[in-house]
Amino acid sequence: DQQVKQNSPSLSVQEGRISILNCDYTNSMFDYFLWYKKYPAEGPTFLISISSIKDKNEDGRFTVFLNKSAKHLSLHIVPSQPGDSAVYFCAASGDPSGGYQKVTFGTGTKLQVIP
């Protein structure tokens, strides 16, 4: 039951260019979406989030876009830096039947930024 899908397991981008990571979800009850970054041997680290009442949220080099009608969100990193190389997880919560505490994660996209 993959309610949050990241169809690209990996992505390579040149330093300085834009990285676009995509995520699709199937549960229309989700109302809160997050991106987490994970380095090897560390836990996921919160990066940026967006509420379903918005379509865009920006924090420095990171911007998350939400298209509710398409059940799609994306993370843009501009400009990409080698230190951004990590696994990025899309996540969602807010489904009352699943519980407000439960955050559902995607399978992750491994981003490699090439110097």
Add this chain to the structure above:
Amino acid sequence: EPEVTQTPSHQVTQMGQEVILRCVPISNHLYFYWYRQILGQKVEFLVSFYNNEISEKSEIFDDQFSVERPDGSNFTLKIRSTKLEDSAMYFCASSSQGSSYNSPLHFGNGTRLTVT
């Protein structure tokens, strides 16, 4: 910056044995969670804990699992009789409020559990 700490970083146990994974959440946080990630798979929710009781749990969190907050700082996950398929990275997390726009989860670095 305050952080969630987990011990041990790696635990090896034999099938059928009991294990306790330990976590110290961020001190002013009120909600505590366990997630796990089987190698190569997604991060999966196990359980959330608030006000000294389980608030939500997944279908993975069966009778073999239990959680406890034995004192004011520690939060533990116990697996009573480990199975091979319990081998995974277990992440503890905490948040100041329930999962919401203004209260993202803060994760520890995980405990890698290997069941042989």
